[in-house]
Amino acid sequence: MRVVLKTRPREKPRIPIEAEEIIPQNFLRKDDITVYYGNKERSLEDLFFVTIEGPAVSPDQVEVVLTGETGMIKRVGEYMNAGRIIIEGDIGMHCGNFMSAGEIVIRGNADAWLGREMRGGRILCEGNAGHYCAAGYRGEKRGMRGGTVEVKGNAGDFTAEYLSGGEVIIHGNCGDLPGVEMRGGTLVVGGDCARPCGNMTGGTCMVFGKARQFLPTFRSNGSQEVEYAGKRYRMNTFRGDVANRGKGTLMVRA
Amino acid sequence: MKVEDVVCPFCGCLCDDLVVEVEGTRVVNVENGCTLANEKFMGDHRLKAPIRRAGNAWEEISYDEAIEETAAILLDADRPLLYGWSGTFGEAQSVGVHLAELLGAVIDNTSTVCHGPSIMAIQEVGHPGCTLGQVKNRADVVVYWAANPIEAHPRHMSRYTTFCDGFFVKSAFRERKVIVVDVRETESSQVADEFVKVNPGGDYAVLSALRAIVRGKRDLIPATVEGVSREQLFRVADLCMSAKFGAIFFGVGLTMAQGKYKNIRNAIELTEELNRHTKFTISPMRGHWNVYGSNEVFTWITGYPYAVDFARGIAFYNPGETTSVDILRRGECDACLVVASDPGAHFPRACAEHLARIPTVQIDPHVNATTHLSRIQIPVAVTGIDAEGTAYRMDGVPIRTRRLFYGNYPDDLDVLEKLYRIIREARG
Structure with missing residues (x-):
């Protein structure tokens, strides 16, 4: 089944739409999908032109x-726990919150909290991601726990905050404090970033560009070779964050 | 008439030892107040009556007309924002939260541009704090981090720290050590025993380094950390660890610098680390008068201290998404009610521009920068001068403010209750 949702013109286009019901499994069994437009609950058809083509017997056969x-x-x-979502343009905050399986492809940019507290599945963002990509909610002790988030462009501040599992790959630059409070999983930053992995306690972070304002509380632990994007790089390896009795691994290109 | 033990309605210190002289409906003299307090009490730039924008001019309207028109604006909105609240009293703030719930609005207070990040850090790792009385009577080491109390909270040092003797600190000026950490020299740094000058944006690294030192990892520290020498870091750490009772006060220089709430979290974790050696506490230097009260009131009712979004009928909180600056910058809200604050003066330009584009109503005693962005302004009594109510000091102690005289203005509570009644009737 292929479901195409095209937005209708809106009188106030800057008012956010909250659409957590847009997941493949809902189109298999529901026909009363609602979304919120500001403080008003509206039917999906009020805000989207909806086209449905072909049958499906399970959510993994649904593409939105x-x-x-x-x-x-x-x-x-x-x-989301199965199927595929393709976003032809940009997408708003919290895309792929708590998703456990399936795939989301974003052709444009993603706003903040992409893949928040994700458990499994795959998100590919072909543009840039906002702040808190693959992070946790406020006060939450664990961010992303499984799956893969890949961003072809840049990501904002606090990328992979509280990362606890899974893999986050940012091919471009990251903002401030990527991997802050990180406790597990793998974070790869293809470009530059600032103050990586403050207060980390576990996991592995690799920075293939420059790490600006490198924190003084990481202990040097030799160097090793790592492969990224088909090439091998020599990486300086650090253990930390010592300020937090951390046992994480931070690698920065030599 | 002289009124004693008056509570100052300006900053978060809520000094409660002022003597104010009143003649009719005017304050003519203030004793014990700082410059800021004197200006607050003696200032005379009140708006006389409700005003509404009429083309390029303003027209005076009645209170009933102003409140009814405000209700119509808010009822018509799909994403209204109710912002401010820190300059008014708890009872009015409470009605504001109920109004937000009724409207499905976002309600936010001035924490969004001051100590919101402090609260976010406290939500992550807790708050080893205490009252100002404890600091006054016990602290022999006081740290002001990215705060300049002499200019922003002028009586803080004389009432609670450097110049104030306490029960266990008989000669404060000699017995208390004061450490000031800042990116530049200030009036406060000049009275410090130790001034630590940090590179702008370098607080997080310095705090991490101090945590490592207190943990006994001195060998790890490089020769300088963000402009601070290793020797000075060791000296500061030793001073803190040898204190009988230490108190850290931090300002918006830490909350609004690069890293924001992670700076505060690091400072709290340093405090926790110091508590393995001695007694240490940490407290924010809250600026707006009753901003702590707005956090308290919002939390009682919604579970969240600021940036509460009722769009879906239940409270949702996510600073960065539901905070006023972010909502305005993205152009999300389509109406705004400003109560007891001046976002026109404090918010970024893009936010002020959006406030001017949408119907904005201000409830405030004075003509200010937000007046020029508003469609309607409703003047009210000034809490602590001609209105009374409950406010919270920066350390979370509630204090009842007094009405010094009966003036001609309704207070915030009167206006908001009337607004609430109209909206409730319209909503059925």
Whole structure:
């Protein structure tokens, strides 16, 4: 089954739409999907032109395509557990919250909290991601726990905050404090970043560009070769964050 | 008439020992107040009556007309924002939260531009704090980190720290050590025993280094950390560890610098580390008068201290998403009610521009920068001068403010209750 959702023109296009019901399994068994537009609950058809093609007997046979002005749509793919979502443009905050399986492909940019507390599955963002990519909610002690988030462009501040499992790959630059409070999993930063892995207690972070404002509380632990994007690089290896009795591994290109 | 033990309605210190002289409906003299308090009590720039924008001019309207029009604006909105609240009293703040729930609005207070990050850090790792009375009577080491109390909280040092003798600190000026950490020299750094000058944005690294030193990892520390020498870091750590009772006060220089709440978290974790050696506490230097009260009131009712979004009928909180600056910068909200604050003066330009684009209503005694962005302004009594109510000091102690005289203005509570009644009737 292929579901195409094209946004209708909206009188107030900057008002966010909260659409956690846009997940493949809902199109298999529900026909009363609702979304929130500001403080009003609306039917899916009020805000989208909906086209459904072909049959499906299980959620993994459902592909949802979002097109139009999608940059203010939040929470698409929340708790998704099968199937595929393709977003032709930008997407709003919290895309792929808590998803456990399936795939989300974003052709444009993703706003903050992409893949928040994700458990499994795969997210590919072909543009840039906002702050808190693959991080946790406020006060939450564990961020992303499984699956893969790959961002072809840059990511904002606090990327992979509280990362506890899974793999986060940012091919471009990251902002401030990527991998802060990290406790497990793997974070790969292809470009530059600032103050990586403050307060980390576990996991592995690799920075293939420059690590600016490198924190003084990481202990040097030799060097090793690592492969990234088909090439091998010599990486200086550190253990820390000592300020937090951390036992994480931070590697920075030599 | 002289009124004694008056509570100052300006900053988070809520000094409660002022003597104010009143003639009719005017304050003519203030004793014991700082410059800021004197200006607050003696200032005379009140708006006389509700005003509404009429083309390029303003027209005076009645209170009933202003409140009814405000209700219509808020009822018509799909994503209203109710912002401010820190300059008014708890009873009015409470009605504001109920109004937000009724409207499905976002309600936020001035923490969003001051100590919101402090609260986020406290939500992560807790708060080893204490009252200002404890500091006054016990602290022999006081650290002001990215705060300049002499200019921002002028009586803080004389009432609670450097210049104030306490029960266990008989000669404060000699017995208390004061450490000031800042990116530049200030009036406060000039009275410090130790001034630590940090590179801008370098607080996080310095705090991490101090944590490592207190943990006994001195060998790890490089010759300088963000402009601070290793020797000075060792000296500061030793001073703190040898204290009988230490107190850290931090300002918005830490909360609003690069790293934001992670700076505060690091400072709290340093405090926790110091508590393995001695007694140490940490407290924010809250600026806006009753901002602590707005956090308390919001939390009682919603579970969250600021940036509460009721769009879906239940409270949702996510600073960065539901905070006023972010909502305004993204152009999300389509109406705004400002109560007891001045975002026009404090918010980034893009936010002020959006406030000017949408129908903005301000409830405030004075003409200020937000007036120029508003469609309607409703003047009210000033809490602590001609209105009374409960406010919270920066250390979380509630204090009842007094009404010095009966003026001609309704207070915030009167206006908000009337607004609430109209909206409730309209909503059925």
